[in-house]
Amino acid sequence: MGNVLKIIFQRLALGLLTLLIVSIVIFVAVNLLPGDFAQSILGQGATPEAVAAIRQDLGLDQPLLTRYFQWLGGVIQGDLGTSFAQANFASFTGTDSGATTVAQQIAPRFANTMFLAMITAAIAVPFSIFLGVLAALYRNTVFDRATNIFTLTSISSPEFFLAYILILFLAVLNPIFPSLSNIFEGMPFGERVEKSMLPALTLTLVVTAHMMRMTRAAIINLLASPYIEMARLKGLSPMRVIVKHALPNALAPIINVIALNLAYLITGVVVVEVVFVYPGIGQLFVDSVKIRDIPVVQACCLIFATAFILLNLTADIMSILSNPRLRHPK
Amino acid sequence: MIWFVAALVGMAALAWAFRFAGQVATGNAPKFRDMPYGVAYGYVLGVAVLAWLVWAYMQGRSDDQAIANKFFFLRIAIEGFIIFAIAAWIFRLLGRSVGTAGTKKLFRAMPLTASFGILTILVYAVFAIFAGVIAPYGQEQIIPGVAANIIPGGDPALGGNPDFPLGTDQIGRDILSRLIYGAQNTVGIAFATTVLAFLLGGTLGFLAATLGGWLDQLLSRAVDVLMAIPSLIFALLLMTIASVWAPELGIPLTVFMVIIIAVIDSTRVYRLARAVGQNIVVMDYIEAAKLRGEGLGYLVFKEILPNATAPLLAEFGLRFCFVFLTIAALSFLGVGIQPPLADWGTMVRDLGGFVNFAQFAPMAATAPLLAAGAIALLTVAVNFVVDWMLQKSSGLKE
Numbered sequence: 146m147g148n149v150l151k152i153i154f155q156r157l158a159l160g161l162l163t164l165l166i167v168s169i170v171i172f173v174a175v176n177l178l179p180g181d182f183a184q185s186i187l188g189q190g191a192t193p194e195a196v197a198a199i200r201q202d203l204g205l206d207q208p209l210l211t212r213y214f215q216w217l218g219g220v221i222q223g224d225l226g227t228s229f230a231q232a233n234f235a236s237f238t239g240t241d242s243g244a245t246t247v248a249q250q251i252a253p254r255f256a257n258t259m260f261l262a263m264i265t266a267a268i269a270v271p272f273s274i275f276l277g278v279l280a281a282l283y284r285n286t287v288f289d290r291a292t293n294i295f296t297l298t299s300i301s302s303p304e305f306f307l308a309y310i311l312i313l314f315l316a317v318l319n320p321i322f323p324s325l326s327n328i329f330e331g332m333p334f335g336e337r338v339e340k341s342m343l344p345a346l347t348l349t350l351v352v353t354a355h356m357m358r359m360t361r362a363a364i365i366n367l368l369a370s371p372y373i374e375m376a377r378l379k380g381l382s383p384m385r386v387i388v389k390h391a392l393p394n395a396l397a398p399i400i401n402v403i404a405l406n407l408a409y410l411i412t413g414v415v416v417v418e419v420v421f422v423y424p425g426i427g428q429l430f431v432d433s434v435k436i437r438d439i440p441v442v443q444a445c446c447l448i449f450a451t452a453f454i455l456l457n458l459t460a461d462i463m464s465i466l467s468n469p470r471l472r473h474p475k
Numbered sequence: 476m477i478w479f480v481a482a483l484v485g486m487a488a489l490a491w492a493f494r495f496a497g498q499v500a501t502g503n504a505p506k507f508r509d510m511p512y513g514v515a516y517g518y519v520l521g522v523a524v525l526a527w528l529v530w531a532y533m534q535g536r537s538d539d540q541a542i543a544n545k546f547f548f549l550r551i552a553i554e555g556f557i558i559f560a561i562a563a564w565i566f567r568l569l570g571r572s573v574g575t576a577g578t579k580k581l582f583r584a585m586p587l588t589a590s591f592g593i594l595t596i597l598v599y600a601v602f603a604i605f606a607g608v609i610a611p612y613g614q615e616q617i618i619p620g621v622a623a624n625i626i627p628g629g630d631p632a633l634g635g636n637p638d639f640p641l642g643t644d645q646i647g648r649d650i651l652s653r654l655i656y657g658a659q660n661t662v663g664i665a666f667a668t669t670v671l672a673f674l675l676g677g678t679l680g681f682l683a684a685t686l687g688g689w690l691d692q693l694l695s696r697a698v699d700v701l702m703a704i705p706s707l708i709f710a711l712l713l714m715t716i717a718s719v720w721a722p723e724l725g726i727p728l729t730v731f732m733v734i735i736i737a738v739i740d741s742t743r744v745y746r747l748a749r750a751v752g753q754n755i756v757v758m759d760y761i762e763a764a765k766l767r768g769e770g771l772g773y774l775v776f777k778e779i780l781p782n783a784t785a786p787l788l789a790e791f792g793l794r795f796c797f798v799f800l801t802i803a804a805l806s807f808l809g810v811g812i813q814p815p816l817a818d819w820g821t822m823v824r825d826l827g828g829f830v831n832f833a834q835f836a837p838m839a840a841t842a843p844l845l846a847a848g849a850i851a852l853l854t855v856a857v858n859f860v861v862d863w864m865l866q867k868s869s870g871l872k873e
């Protein structure tokens with residue numbers, strides 16, 4: 146068992162290292178911007194004194210390396226900086242009147258996005274495993290082929306196409322769900338679920354295809370094994386053979402794919418949140434990109450990358466834990 | 476809701492009756508005797524869905540405008556599906572009887588989905604290449620004396636204009652022409668980006684595989700870091716920066732976008748090219764070529780590349796889809812292909828609000844769906860072809 150712990154710690158350390166390098170990449174990329182924020186906020190006619198004042202206020206007069214470590218130190222303590230767009234500059238008002246920090250801005254939206262991702266996972270995971278088992282059970286039939294075409298179509302359509310199709314059929318023509326997901330704090334749980342149903346369904350369509358195809362492939366891979374043959378010869382029904390004998394052994398690749406798809410959800414969420422005006426972190430990110438609110442962009446990027454790395458790491462560790470051959474490397 | 480549950484329960488009873496009737500009618504033939512209940516239910520469900528589709532189609536053709544509007548899109552979808560299926564079938568038939576023996580053989584074993592994919596890609600290619608000839612108006616042309624927001628359909632009674640079968644957008648440009656030019660811009664830019672990504676990723680991947688050592692380590696670790704950031708997020712971040720640089724350097728933002736997406740996607744190509752290359756490098760014929768004293772260029776282009784064509788070709792199709800979808804998503808978010816170039820992603824964003832009028836004026840809602848559908852159709856077609864190629868090359872029969 147010590148061996149496994151060692152491998153897991155190695156992976157965790159590697160993940161942390163990756164995260165550190167990613168933070169450097171993001172920071173350097175952002176600082177490639179010509180000019181700086183102080184100049185762009187004050188425009189062409191700014192006096193040098195005013196620019197210098199704001200620069201000092203935001204700490205933009207420090208060298209790059211110092212700023213990076215200040216930022217990193219802040220991030221570790223949960224301080225993601227001050228949003229440029231929301232800041233009211235101390236040098237103008239005379240007093241620091243408690244500018245909105247990025248962390249305050251992001252926290253509720255992050256919770257909303259997590260809520261959406263969880264609803265999606267709750268629908269998509271059982272649904273795709275069910276479909277995958279069925280497709281493996283009735284492989285090479287009309288049902289299998291129809292599911293194949295359906296999933297291939299949904300995986301290759303852009304998210305906004307699926308979103309508008311769902312709006313068209315489930316919100317406009319048959320008013321079942323609202324097409325605007327205006328979630329706010331203190332909303333009752335049921336209403337919240339109802340409002341986030343359409344974005345969740347869109348994301349479900351996007352991720353189901355991959356998970357379902359992998360479930361099917363993983364199960365079919367096992368069907369040639371001797372113990373499956375044995376179960377069949379015992380006279381078990383095909384359903385029982387697959388659910389009781391094939392599925393538990395196919396779980397490792399399936400869990401791996403689920404983790405990877407949850408990581409994919411994080412990117413897919415951006416477009417979907419914009420279509421449905423869902424107040425999540427993806428929408429905040431796109432809005433900040435448009436107004437070039439650098440601290441927010443930086444922080445959102447880092448959060449997305451962290452979630453992405455963490456989920457990939459989970460997939461990695463899961464596949465090590467579930468595979469004895471990887472658990473005991475030669 | 477109650478009706479839905481009732482229908483499901485009714486179908487459950489029907490499934491039992493169906494199996495029992497089959498057993499009695501065929502004198503307990505093995506097909507019905509050994510049929511699990513789930514399969515019987517599946518048959519009944521399938522028939523029910525088909526029946527519902529036929530009913531919905533008839534509703535779509537009903538004389539009552541309110542009902543017809545409600546089922547208008549379903550009707551179009553069903554008609555489109557049938558037309559596409561027939562077109563693909565005719566195309567396959569044509570391929571089987573025209574052409575050389577090789578292509579005939581290829582078409583004979585082709586599934587309908589693949590022939591549909593090839594036909595669609597050909598049609599898109601024609602539109603993309605001859606957009607200037609086919610399109611009735613220019614992509615940026617604001618036609619004088621023509622109102623904005625003409626409803627598609629060309630029926631004057633409903634606010635259309637026969638000169639503009641798909642209507643005009645908010646500032647009076649012809650939507651049909653913009654859709655056709657979109658094939659040129661969106662598909663053309665995506666294609667160029669994919670080619671660039673392959674040149675970059677493929678070359679570096681093969682180099683890393685042949686040379687190994689510190690170059691391999693350096694490139695692979697750099698790629699690992701780039702791949703740790705979700706690609707759409709990274710693209711958005713870099714596009715923010717590019718959008719500031721573009722006007723200062725006087726280079727169009729679209730050029731930046733092509734380079735950014737090509738670099739991000741080349742990491743995926745690099746991974747594949749390196750993996751495939753490493754398998755080839757250990758072959759005896761590479762050893763022989765090395766002993767002959769061949770140079771690096773010969774090894775990469777004459778020995779490794781020809782042996783890596785099949786997986787790279789399939790990857791090219793998939794990569795094109797990803798690039799195409801990324802560009803469409805960026806344009807949809809407003810930071811991709813810039814106006815006045817006609818582009819499908821931007822068109823969906825601009826016209827998207829019209830979907831909400833679908834209940835009263837279904838024609839008005841078609842414009843954004845057409846643009847989004849054009850994107851979906853092409854990626855679906857490419858995926859079908861890639862799926863078929865992979866199945867063919869791996870010889871999987873399952």
